Amino acid sequence: MQLKLCRSTIAVVVVILCSLQGVNAQKAIVVRFDALQKIIDTKSDQIQVINFWATWCAPCVKELPLLEKINAQKNLNAKITLVNLDYADKLDKVNEFVVRKNIQSDVLLLDDLDYNSWIDKVDKSWSGAIPATLIINPRTGKRKFVEKELKEGELENLIASLN
């Protein structure tokens, strides 16, 4: 009897732990470019930091902690959107990566392979190479676009420059 109770308690605990994990773990949302356009055009008070990356892109993966750090600093009032450019059939791989790295920023998998149709809409100066990061202050209307790997502290300076 006691053993049975113990077992069911363990089972309940396991279920609770699993569901807690489910709440915390982020998942990539598959979107088309129009969803990203809405974020670029948002009138929110938050600074929008839109980073383009892929799991296979080493410099992209390297700079992700810098973006996560900004995401965690709530006083900066910056919204991080990580736009993943892996192919949509790699969604499971992307989600596995997001969980393994415990990424807390929003992750969108941009499934829009007609790249030429939308690259200029992000920024006219963008060649299409990644990593690339667009920072917009909707309040001032100022924006910065960076087509290279971010260095420690660079993002903070870029955000401050848009005030």
Added chain:
Amino acid sequence: MMKHFGLIGLVVVLISGKPLKYEIGDAVADFRLKNVDGKMVALSDYASAKGAIVIFDCNTCPYSRAYNDRIIALNKKYLEKGFPVITINPNDPQMSPGDSYEEMVSQAKRKKYDFPYLVDESQAVTRSFGATNTPHVFVLQKQGNDFKVAYIGTIDNNSRDATAATKKYVEDAVDALLTGKAVPTQNTKAIGCSIKWKNS
């Protein structure tokens, strides 16, 4: 001769403050780079060609791998028509070990390249073209003794699936040049791996 081009380029960069890169209609300076067979290949070697399909490409980039068979097919289709494919690896092997000369040689052997796969060790040719990612295509048209830029961009509009591509930019450009028509789309952009520059 090349030294002088470099010097002129440097002066222009100093004056304009902007890096020099080729635009549509520009004549391309001759280049001479080492091929995977150890021999040197120059653009001027293609004296009887009608043009060339110059592609900055590498071993490691997933987009390069996705487009590899399409690049091989481009040479099969257009070499005899006078537009040979010339691929150039721009990546610094220190930054990207999988793109070393030895790895280029084995890639060319494995995929039976029947076109040059050149190494741009100094990255000077890559800079002069203004290539930014791989694969990055420059379709050149021979006019007199000059090779002039007629198209800059991506191969088609679906990197994942060749059969799903609805716009074949490079083929459309070369077909237009072969029939004396205007190139329908002269510039396109695509997501690609950034070129791995030396100590950057």
